[in-house]
Amino acid sequence: MLLILALIIFGALLFGFLITKTTKEVPKSWFEWKTEFKYQYLGMAGLIHDAQYAARDRVTLYKQPDRIAVITGGNRGIGLRIVEKLLACDMTVVMGVRDPVSAKSAVGAIVDLNQTKGKLICETLDVGDLKSVRNFAQRIAGKYPKIDVLLNNAGIMFAPFKLTADNYESHFAINYLGHFLLTHLLLPQLRAAGREGKNARIVNVSSCVNLIGSINYKDINGLNNYYPGAAYSQSKLAQILFTRHLQTLLDAEKAHVQVIAVHPGIVDTDLFEHSATTSVPFLKKIFFKTPERGARTVVYAAIEPSIEGQGGVYLSNCGRGPFHSSAKSPAKCERLFDYSCELLKIKEYGNGK
Numbered sequence: 195m196l197l198i199l200a201l202i203i204f205g206a207l208l209f210g211f212l213i214t215k216t217t218k219e220v221p222k223s224w225f226e227w228k229t230e231f232k233y234q235y236l237g238m239a240g241l242i243h244d245a246q247y248a249a250r251d252r253v254t255l256y257k258q259p260d261r262i263a264v265i266t267g268g269n270r271g272i273g274l275r276i277v278e279k280l281l282a283c284d285m286t287v288v289m290g291v292r293d294p295v296s297a298k299s300a301v302g303a304i305v306d307l308n309q310t311k312g313k314l315i316c317e318t319l320d321v322g323d324l325k326s327v328r329n330f331a332q333r334i335a336g337k338y339p340k341i342d343v344l345l346n347n348a349g350i351m352f353a354p355f356k357l358t359a360d361n362y363e364s365h366f367a368i369n370y371l372g373h374f375l376l377t378h379l380l381l382p383q384l385r386a387a388g389r390e391g392k393n394a395r396i397v398n399v400s401s402c403v404n405l406i407g408s409i410n411y412k413d414i415n416g417l418n419n420y421y422p423g424a425a426y427s428q429s430k431l432a433q434i435l436f437t438r439h440l441q442t443l444l445d446a447e448k449a450h451v452q453v454i455a456v457h458p459g460i461v462d463t464d465l466f467e468h469s470a471t472t473s474v475p476f477l478k479k480i481f482f483k484t485p486e487r488g489a490r491t492v493v494y495a496a497i498e499p500s501i502e503g504q505g506g507v508y509l510s511n512c513g514r515g516p517f518h519s520s521a522k523s524p525a526k527c528e529r530l531f532d533y534s535c536e537l538l539k540i541k542e543y544g545n546g547k
C-alpha cells in the first residue's frame with residue numbers, strides 16, 4: 195500500500211517536472227538538472243507571490259499628454275498591453291519593433307487608433323543587432339529632444355544557442371547588451387526630460403529568475419557549457435546589476451532620471467515557446483497572469499507618482515521584490531557595467547555617442 199502511494203507521489207512529481215521544464219529536451223548533465231530544479235522552485239515561488247499580492251498589483255492610469263515613452267517590443271505579449279495602457283494615459287508611444295507595419299495593426303486590434311488621444315509611432319528596431327540599435331536611437335533622438343520614459347521590454351527566453359551578427363549569445367545580446375547600448379544612446383534625451391519632482395524613468399523588464407543568475411565573465415556566450423535557462427537568468431541578472439550601477443552614476447551627477455528593474459509576474463505569453471509548458475496551455479491559462487496583468491507593474495514603474503525618486507529598485511507585483519545578493523554589491527554592479535562599456539567601446543556612458 196505504502197509502495198503504491200510512494201509510486202503515485204513520485205509519478206505526480208515527475209509529471210509536474212516534465213510539463214514545466216524550461217526546455218522540451220531531457221536535461222543531460224547535473225548542471226542542467228540543477229538549473230531545472232532551480233527554475234521549478236522559482237516558478238512555484240513566483241506563482242505564489244503573484245497570487246499572494248494580486249490585490250496590490252494595480253496601476254492608476256492618469257492623463258499625461260505631454261509625455262513621450264519609448265518601448266522595445268510591444269507588438270505582442272506584455273509589451274502590447276503596456277502600449278495599450280500608455281496610450282490610455284494619452285502619451286506619445288514610440289515602439290521599437292522588428293516589423294512596424296504589423297506592430298501598428300497589433301495595437302490597432304486592441305486600441306481604436308482614431309479615437310485615442312495617445313499617439314503611436316512604430317519604428318524599426320532589432321535590439322539584438324547593435325547597428326540596428328544605433329540607427330533606431332539616432333532616428334528617435336533626432337525626432338524627440340526629450341524622452342520621458344524608456345521601457346526596455348523586448349526579450350527572448352530559453353532559446354537554443356545562437357550568436358547574433360555581433361557575435362554575442364542571443365539572450366545576452368537581446369535581453370541585456372542591446373538595451374544597455376540603447377539606454378546609453380538615449381540618455382541625453384532622458385536627462386533633458388527629467389526635472390525636479392518629475393524624473394524621467396528607465397524601466398528594465400527583468401525577471402524573478404535573476405535570483406539564480408550568475409555572470410560568466412570567463413565565457414559570457416556560454417560556448418563551453420550552453421544551457422538556455424542559464425543564459426536567460428544571466429541576462430536577467432545583468433539587467434539588475436545595470437539598473438543599480440546606472441542609478442548610482444545618475445545620482446552622482448544629480449540627473450533627474452531614475453532607473454527601475456521589474457519582474458512582471460509569471461505571464462501567459464509566447465515567451466514560453468521553447469519550454470515544456472506549451473504542452474499544457476490550460477494550466478498556463480489557470481495559473482499564469484494574463485498579459486494585461488503582466489503589464490501592470492511595468493507601467494507602475496514607468497508612471498506611478500508615489501515611487502518618484504526611488505531609483506535603483508526592483509519591483510514585483512507593484513511593490514519591492516527580492517533580488518540577487520550580487521546586485522547589492524556596488525563593486526559587482528560596476529564590474530558588469532565597465533565590462534559592457536568595454537565590449538561596446540563606450541568611453542563615457544550616457545553621452546549619446
Ligand SMILES: NC(=O)c1ccc[n+]([C@@H]2O[C@H](COP(=O)([O-])OP(=O)(O)OC[C@H]3O[C@@H](n4cnc5c(N)ncnc54)[C@H](OP(=O)(O)O)[C@@H]3O)[C@@H](O)[C@H]2O)c1
Pocket residue numbers: 266267268269270271272273290291292293319320321322323346347348349350351368369399400401402457458459460461462463464465466
Ligand atoms: N512572460 C513572463 O512570464 C515573463 C516573466 C518575467 C519576465 N518577462 C520579461 O518580459 C518581457 C516581455 O516578455 P513577454 O512575456 O511579453 O514575451 P513575448 O510575448 O514573447 O514578447 C517578446 C517581445 O520581445 C520582442 N523581441 C524579441 N526579440 C527582439 C529583437 N531582437 N528585437 C526587437 N524586439 C524583439 C518581440 O518582438 P517580435 O514579435 O519581433 O519577436 C516581442 O514584442 C521580456 O523581457 C521577458 O524576459 C516575462
